Amino acid sequence: MVETSTLRVAVVGAGPAGTYAARHLLGAGDGTYADGRVALLTDRAIEVDMFERLPTPYGLIRGGVAPDHPEKKLMGQLFESLTRRPEFRYFGNVEVGRDVSAGELSDWYDAVIYAVGASDDPVLDIPGADLTGCVSARQFVGWYNGHPDHADLAVDLSAERAIVIGNGNVALDVARILAHDPEILRRTDIADHALKALERSRIREVVVVGRRSHLHAAFGCAELEELGQLEGIGIAVDAAELALAGSPPGLARRKHDALVSYASNPSAGGGRRIALRFLTTPIAIEGSEKVQGLRWARTGLVDTASGTRNLDLAGVSDVIPAGLVIRSIGYRGSPVPGLPFDEVRGVLAHLDGRIRGCPGSYATGWIKRGPTGVIGTNKKCARDTVRALLDDAAAGLLPTQRSLDRATLDARVRERASAVVDLHGWRAIDLDERRAGHLENRPRRKHTRIPDLVSAARAGHPVGPQRYEIIVIGSGLGGLVSAACLAASGKSVLVLEQHEILGGCSQVFRRKGKWEFDCGVHYVGGCVPGSDSLIPTVLRGLGVEDRIEWSRLDDDGMDTVVLPEHTFRVPTNWDGFADNLAQTFPADATGLRNCVAELRLIGEGADRINDVPHSVRVVLPLARRPRELAVIVRALEQPIGRMFDRHRLSPKARTALLSLIHLHNTPPSRTPALLVAALLRHYFKAGAYFPTQGGQVLAANLAEVILSHGGTIRTKARVRSIDIQAGRVTGVTLTDGEAIGTDIVISNADAHRTFLDLVGPEHLRRRTVDRIRAFRRPHSIFSTYIAADIDIAATRPATNYILHGRYDVQTTYDMLDHGQWDPRGWLAISSPTLKTQGRKHFGIPGHSSIEAFTAVPAEYEFWGGGDPMAGPSYKGSPTYIQRKAEIEASVMDRVLDTLPELTGHIVWQESATPLSHERFTLSRMPYGPENAKDQIGPGRRLSVRTEIDGLFLAGVSTVYLYGIAFTMRGGVGTASHVLGRDLLKAFWAGEVISDRASLPEHGPGWDPFDVCRGHVRKGARGEQQFAATITAG
Structure with missing residues (x-):
């Protein structure tokens, strides 16, 4: 029997993990696509109440992402998309263990998902770690981001040097904020108290120390390279420390090269600098009552010919004087009162997301798996947990008591929490912070204390809309x-x-x-x-x-098709197309000519139909042409392969007629003949243009x-x-x-x-x-953009190059349907320089732009599981880096085989994956x-x-x-x-x-x-409130 009653679920935590869990429960439209369809986890009616101990949602998106990285805060928009769903409610400023208990939530709801993150620090077990002036990165990041827990953190910036222990992305965030020009930070949403303190800061050097070699450093390549782009900040690296680590493996080469460039240019930058140290293990924090320096020893892991070994150079140690030490050695979960806790791992005790001994209670995010992965990693983690919950619901394993109705739930929560901030309250906070930021040309000015946040929630009033x-x-x-x-x-x-x-x-x-x-x-x-x-x-x-x-492309060959054993050109007329195909495949000449004739009949017949494609009246003009009508209807209802069968084409000849598949990216087994005919008619009617x-x-x-x-x-x-x-x-x-x-x-x-x-x-x-x-949805594409310092139009016609590495095109799509990339699949090479024959409206003469595209899977799993909506952190995934490098290398090899004159003249190249497309266009399928x-x-x-x-x-x-x-x-x-x-x-x-x-x-x-640019506007809401402020003041 299928359960049809509404399932009521509480999600505790409004950060990325909780947001993804709620979206999976409510069937949001941006899930992973399996064979092109939205993968929904259930059709059952579900209502979600989200609890957050702070008045504000977003978790680490608000309190952890560095203020100079606004692009990484896009994840907040996923929470906002939940807020218009009537099945979703938000209870902010409600803490489990303070206002309500875990037991009460289990009594009130059918199931509870805990996504409370990691709000504690691992222990740095060295002498002096408890000295004044030694703080954790979690605390420091919360301090500059305006987290209410850390707004009053004592941060001493009076010394000229600060030390950051750790070599992950958070360590680089901390170093960057300490070294940044405050004028740059003034344009961000950094907390006011942090901005004022940094404006008075005397710190001139930030030393980032890591126990391991640079080859094992946890920071990403993009974050490392960003340091070199900071204006007025020098980056110092000791080349001798790099040499101790040995030769870099493939995936570490980019990181190694960036560090070598820093080491070779130690004087770059201005008055402040960031020094990156490796194989430098902290052994004590020096000082009597407050921090005075860090004692370190030269130990760590390095790669050797026989593998990875421990490097221990006895007697190599020193002290780095400093007035501030920030421990960036990770995060650790905190116990939730009433739930079992794994003290060793710092997570809730669970099995596959099911909290042990607590039927109906689940965990996701860092409190489930520990502080690992990027923001987007939480998407799959939450999906796995939600699947476990739904499986238990389907199997009748949830507690048998009925959940409370929504009105009773609301009343119970408000009885126990005196200052609940609901979605209306959050909107008021958000609006108030943005208004205050608007006055200073900043994204927002954050409230950093709970009473101020609650007051803003209660005082907000929406502004009427424009029309x-x-x-x-x-x-x-x-x-x-x-x-x-x-x-x-x-x-x-x-x-x-x-x-x-x-x-x-x-x-x-x-x-x-x-x-x-x-x-x-x-x-x-x-x-x-x-x-x-x-x-x-x-x-x-x-x-x-x-x-x-x-600009008109070459009428003798708008496309040049390169097959494993054949090459032919696609002219812009039916007869020339049939002639070229017949000459290239003489054994199939008759079948090819008949096939092209049928496609022509279909394409030209389609020109005579009514321009009302939404209605069956579309075919009325063909009522007096029954044969033509029958051919067109058959061409729509049957895949192109049926036509090939009728004309007895060989596999190689079929590929020739499918050579322009890049224009629609649909598997031959699902491509209607009408689509192929209409595309050819589009170009053959009056030529191809750019x-x-x-x-x-x-x-x-x-x-x-x-x-x-x-x-x-x-x-x-x-x-x-x-x-x-x-x-x-x-x-x-x-x-x-x-x-x-x-x-x-x-x-x-x-x-x-x-x-x-x-x-x-x-x-x-x-x-x-x-x-x-x-x-x-069709499969996606991988795009590579190439710049050359020669004019390829000097020797080539205005044509595109379409490469097929195999004759069986269907195999490429079978692989794509199974989440695999085919290195022999189609590749389209298109050059604006060729198509305009070197006529340039932008740039300088004598240079060429080349674009190459190939079909690839769009699924997140293929690319390493990242989520572009959570910001660009997906680019740091080892799987993503490897996939992108592999496909780009294959594309470049095929481009150079086709355009060998580019060898030695490529001065820039850049590639975009389906995740790149989604980040900028909100869709992976173009x-x-x-x-x-x-x-x-x-x-x-x-x-x-x-x-x-x-x-x-x-x-x-x-x-x-x-x-x-x-x-x-x-x-x-x-x-x-x-x-x-x-x-x-x-x-x-x-x-x-x-x-x-x-x-x-x-x-x-x-x-x-x-x-097409420069149409940014602050928005009527901000402008109206700004005017109201001026009027009132």
């Missing part, structure tokens, strides 16, 4: 086209983009003032001025067609239409929720708490994020939620839903109109499909639904809806990149 007629979430081309159409039609439009640059897949990025790289626009079809192709038609209707210049000024020029011109017609654009404005009341849109709320009112929202985010994160399953029909969760036969067509892809009144969709998740042309056309389709008129029909008829006279002039120095 727009239409809000567009996301600035991908679908969203920008919709916004441009609506703004040009006289609507009040606001575009909200979480990134700092507009454009989505059309974005570019630049490096070193010489090179520009395109993220997603590589080549498009049919951009002949004045033609009826989609892109020129949309741009013409918006009045900007003549403001964009296009925007001469890069993909950013598309977003820039659309942005100018929006702005010149009274629209508003805001970047770095991430939306937390689409607000719904009684089944209709009322506005949006940003992650900083700002509320903006509207009756219409167009979401350019992908379907999973739109419905499962921004709207929430509670506002949707169950079948809609199931449908969204069932959408398969293609949208998989373009498979069961996910394309009326009723299979999402309509732009949703079941929520006032909510519309734009972008690759909709029936208009993916790709630059179809996404832009889809943007017009969405705007048409909002306005109630067919804009594309009007555009084809020659109507221009924008006021061309209002568009800004494009002079010689016009730069599309500049147009």
Whole structure:
């Protein structure tokens, strides 16, 4: 029998571990994807109450992440996404053991998960460790981050030298904060008392000492390299200590090289310096009543030819004078009253997350596994614990008494805790701190004492929202086209983009003032001025067609396909394509020509269908062409392999027809013939093109239409929720708490994020939620960007290179489906330099930009389990480092084999993984839903109109499909639904809806990149409160 009653769970701790546990319980939409689907742990109704002993949530995100690393605080947004779920409640300033007992929670709830972290310190067992002036890194970090437990910590900064014992990332954080210029820290959320103390600090040197060699140091490469980028701070390393450790293994080479560079340049920096010492074991802290120095001995672990051994150089010891010693030797859990505790490991006593002797009680995070891993490691840890809980619930192993109802639970908690801070109170604290920070151009000014936090919670009042007629979430081309159409039609439009640059897949990025790289626009079809192709038609209707210049790829070969034993070019016409294939595979010539003819029939027939892909009326124009209609329907319903079977193609010839699979990244077994035909028709109708000024020029011109017609654009404005009341849109709320009112929202985010994160399953029909969760996503891509100091267009045509290391393309996707990467899978090489034949709008002549892409698994497990939403710490995972290095090396080998003239001329390269994509775009899968036969067509892809009144969709998740042309056309389709008129029909008829006279002039120095950035705004909430403060004062 399936249990259907609501399961009520208490989560104790509001840090990363508790947040992940709550999200797994409530089925958040950002879980690990197995074969492209959201991996949900249960369908059972669950309610979660989160308890936190402090008034504020976030745990170490608020109290542990260094203030000069704001990017690592993104994890807090995951907590915020919970706060709009009606099944979630927050009880801050409630401590287990003080206000409520563990036994009471077990009596009140069906299950309790303890995620209380590690709030104690391991013992440094050397003489003098208890002297005044010796503090733990946990205390010091809490002090500068404004943790109420440590706001009154006595920190003596009067001496000229401080010592940090330990060589992990926390040790480097501590050293960096001590050495930083206070003017830099003044722009962060560092606690006021710490900022004042550091402004008076006399410390000029911070010595970081580690017992082990630099090859075994726990700090990450990125954190180590960051030290060398600190302005005005010298980094000192003793080359002799590095030499004692021997040769570095592969994964330690980058760390070793960074330290060698520091050792060779000891005078770098200004008046302050950080010295890194290795093989330096503390044996005593010197001083009578307060710290005066650290005595050390030269001992530690080093690598030798025969393995790792202990180095013990008798008599090699010394004293480093100092007035402050900070112990950064880890964290340790503290007992929870009423629960069994493992004193040896410093964790709750448990088995696979189940707390021993306490049925229904569980542990996750550091209190479960000890202080190991990065923030994102808690995601899998919490998932394992939640699975154990749900398995026990399904097996009837939870305590049999019924949990209390929600109202009774609330009353019980408030009876025992006199100053509960709920979500409204947290919002008030957050708003008050941000307001105070706004006045000083800082992210926030933290309250650092419990009474002040409670007072702020009780005194806060929300600010009323602004209103727009239409809000567009996301600035991908679908969203920008919709916004441009609506703004040009006289609507009040606001575009909200979480990134700092507009454009989505059309974005570019630049490096070193010489090179520009395109993220997603590589080549498009049919951009002949004045033609009826989609892109020129949309741009013409918006009045900007003549403001964009296009470079045409080589008509004899827009792509050059390199197979293990064959090479052929893909011309931009059907007959030439068939001829090249027949010449390359003479044994399959007849079958290939017949196959290309059938694809042509399908592709050209698709041009005649109605432009209403959300309806079966799409095929009405073919009612009088029954044969053509039957062929098109068959092409949609059957995978491309069926066509190959009918024409009896050999495996090698099949690969030739699948050579452009990089354009959709869908396994052949799931690729409909219609998709292949439509893609070829897109390029063969009127040639292949690339925007001469890069993909950013598309977003820039659309942005100018929006702005010149009274629209508003805001970047770095991430939306937390689409607000719904009684089944209709009322506005949006940003992650900083700002509320903006509207009756219409167009979401350019992908379907999973739109419905499962921004709207929430509670506002949707169950079948809609199931449908969204069932959408398969395609595999992701690994991108490598290469800069060269030669012009490769001098000797090569305007072509892309498509490499296939095997003839059986399906094998590549079978491997990907099983979480494996295929080093022989497809690799696409695209160069803006080649496509524009060396014409540069940015950088200097004689240099080349090259981009390479290949398919890789998107699953977190493949990349080492990190979570980009927790900040960039995932990059420090050994698995991540190894995977990235391995794939990048393979990509570079294949690029150099194809473009050998680059040998010796590559001056810069950088790679992006699926986790990189997610960190910047909130998605690891850039293609949208998989373009498979069961996910394309009326009723299979999402309509732009949703079941929520006032909510519309734009972008690759909709029936208009993916790709630059179809996404832009889809943007017009969405705007048409909002306005109630067919804009594309009007555009084809020659109507221009924008006021061309209002568009800004494009002079010689016009730069599309500049147009797409600089739209950051503090937000109306902060501005209103700032004005109110001025008025009141």
